Amino acid sequence: MSGGIFRWTAPLFARTDRRWDEDSVDVFAQTLAPYLPEQGRLLDLGGGTGALAGHLARTVPCAVTVVDASPNMLRYADGLPGVEAIVGDAAALPFPDDNFDAALICDAFHHFRRRDEAVREMARVVRPGGGVVIAELDAEALSIRFIALAERLLGEPAGFVTPAGMEGLMAAAGVRGRSRPQNRVSYIFAGEVGSGRPPDPGDQGDELP
Numbered sequence: 001m002s003g004g005i006f007r008w009t010a011p012l013f014a015r016t017d018r019r020w021d022e023d024s025v026d027v028f029a030q031t032l033a034p035y036l037p038e039q040g041r042l043l044d045l046g047g048g049t050g051a052l053a054g055h056l057a058r059t060v061p062c063a064v065t066v067v068d069a070s071p072n073m074l075r076y077a078d079g080l081p082g083v084e085a086i087v088g089d090a091a092a093l094p095f096p097d098d099n100f101d102a103a104l105i106c107d108a109f110h111h112f113r114r115r116d117e118a119v120r121e122m123a124r125v126v127r128p129g130g131g132v133v134i135a136e137l138d139a140e141a142l143s144i145r146f147i148a149l150a151e152r153l154l155g156e157p158a159g160f161v162t163p164a165g166m167e168g169l170m171a172a173a174g175v176r177g178r179s180r181p182q183n184r185v186s187y188i189f190a191g192e193v194g195s196g197r198p199p200d201p202g203d204q205g206d207e208l209p
């Protein structure tokens with residue numbers, strides 16, 4: 001599952017809750033809002049300490065489930081009001097199809113080792129017509145190339161993609177949407193799960209004798 005850095009950086013992340021001011025939480029809440037009915041269900045994938053999930057649980061009208069591969073990160077999410085914390089791998093989500101109204105991935109996608117599977121899983125557990133919102137760092141920005149190098153030295157996959165690359169990855173899993181710049185080095189992809197998801201490549205159907 002996740003590399004080791006979150007074992008020892010978890011207390012540091014727990015102290016960065018302050019980075020979530022009202023405006024930045026609002027950007028996510030507003031982007032997700034069209035997909036979230038009253039008493040809906042939002043998945044925060046790679047949600048770490050649950051800081052953003054905790055803010056969103058107070059802002060959007062639904063329950064927030066944080067899934068993260070690192071128990072050390074997740075223990076800070078445990079017990080946050082309106083937040084359910086589950087240890088799990090983005091590439092093998094422990095939920096039935098169409099379980100959520102929307103999924104959010106913030107600053108976590110590039111840490112996933114099996115990104116194609118994670119995208120397919122996310123599209124599987126969000127209902128058709130549900131929303132997908134991903135905040136990521138742009139692989140082409142110079143400073144992000146240095147961050148990628150540093151993360152690789154620490155054993156992380158550093159799977160950064162460009163805004164257009166993210167649109168392509170999502171489209172391949174049946175999620176149509178657009179990336180828009182957030183600032184000079186980061187972007188937000190916002191899309192919708194289509195009704196005809198592509199078949200799972202692992203499912204070969206009936207074998208001929």
Ligand SMILES: C[S@@+](CC[C@H](N)C(=O)[O-])C[C@H]1O[C@@H](n2cnc3c(N)ncnc32)[C@H](O)[C@@H]1O
Pocket residue numbers: 001002003006013045046047048049051052067068069070073088089090091105106107108111112113114
């Ligand atoms: C940089 S932190 C971001 C946490 C949170 N989303 C935030 O914005 O504060 C990346 C998170 O991705 C999680 N992660 C990495 N690989 C994962 C995987 N395969 N499945 C689920 N979570 C994973 C890590 O454990 C870590 O908590």
